[in-house]
Amino acid sequence: MWSDHKKTENYIKEAYKKNYKLINESYFDVGITSDSIHQADGNFLQLCVINEQPKNILEIGTWVGNSTYCMASASPHVKIHTVDLGKDNFRLKKKYKQCYERIFRNPNTHSTEFLRTTNEKFDFFFNDANLSDEDTNLIFDKSSSSFVFISHDFYRFEGNKYVFCKGHDAAERMIKTALSKKYSFSIYPPNSKWYLPGLIVDKSNNKSINSGCVMIKFKKFDQNLPSNPALLRSLIEVKRFLRFLKYLPKKILNRIS
Ligand SMILES: C[S@@+](CC[C@H](N)C(=O)[O-])C[C@H]1O[C@@H](n2cnc3c(N)ncnc32)[C@H](O)[C@@H]1O
Numbered sequence: 343m344w345s346d347h348k349k350t351e352n353y354i355k356e357a358y359k360k361n362y363k364l365i366n367e368s369y370f371d372v373g374i375t376s377d378s379i380h381q382a383d384g385n386f387l388q389l390c391v392i393n394e395q396p397k398n399i400l401e402i403g404t405w406v407g408n409s410t411y412c413m414a415s416a417s418p419h420v421k422i423h424t425v426d427l428g429k430d431n432f433r434l435k436k437k438y439k440q441c442y443e444r445i446f447r448n449p450n451t452h453s454t455e456f457l458r459t460t461n462e463k464f465d466f467f468f469n470d471a472n473l474s475d476e477d478t479n480l481i482f483d484k485s486s487s488s489f490v491f492i493s494h495d496f497y498r499f500e501g502n503k504y505v506f507c508k509g510h511d512a513a514e515r516m517i518k519t520a521l522s523k524k525y526s527f528s529i530y531p532p533n534s535k536w537y538l539p540g541l542i543v544d545k546s547n548n549k550s551i552n553s554g555c556v557m558i559k560f561k562k563f564d565q566n567l568p569s570n571p572a573l574l575r576s577l578i579e580v581k582r583f584l585r586f587l588k589y590l591p592k593k594i595l596n597r598i599s
Pocket of ligand 1: 378379401402403404405406407409410425426427428451452453454470471472473583
């Protein structure tokens, strides 16, 4: 489940082949800021926004806004609501002035508080924070019937090995919630080998896409189509996965990585 990074690699390579011109044109330099996303993750966010064409994004964890700019500069049609429990550290960049009117900042706002009170519906979420079960429940309540969820920091390097990090925890909570709310899902995990260089997709310009983001696509089951064989297969897969999650201790999951 978490180790099918070939699927992620295929997604990235196909999407890059289809959209490389736009991806290279909209490149956003994240620079080196502690606690911000890696350039390869910024490139991954841009690729996903270009490929999935969301209209309304919720970002949890604004910090200086590097990931916000990556997503906003990838499409002139996307709106981004971004929340951070800390004070406003968002860096205004003159070159990206055209993005400002599509970025709605919510500093001093915890994700739970925002999700409880917002009237917006989102079709794309980027998480770079710690999520609770209440957050993941609210994410489903505030989403359209199919949506994309991406979380940063799937792995971290500890001692001499890669271990699961907050992105994995968020993904696990999202899947648990999806099962209880009868959503099907498709997981695109990163490979721990991409951690520092990212996945190199274009050697000629040293383009690397995705260092530590997991993407999950969620879709609500259509209650009117219970006899659809594809849906039934999906349901069986979900049931098996539920059993698998119940019996597999976290320690073993850590070792798999
Ligand atoms: C790693 S930083 C985000 C970096 C940012 N995405 C970037 O690329 O510049 C994480 C941020 O999430 C915020 N945060 C953590 N948990 C949160 C939560 N549950 N709700 C809102 N903000 C949260 C922290 O205050 C911190 O500023």
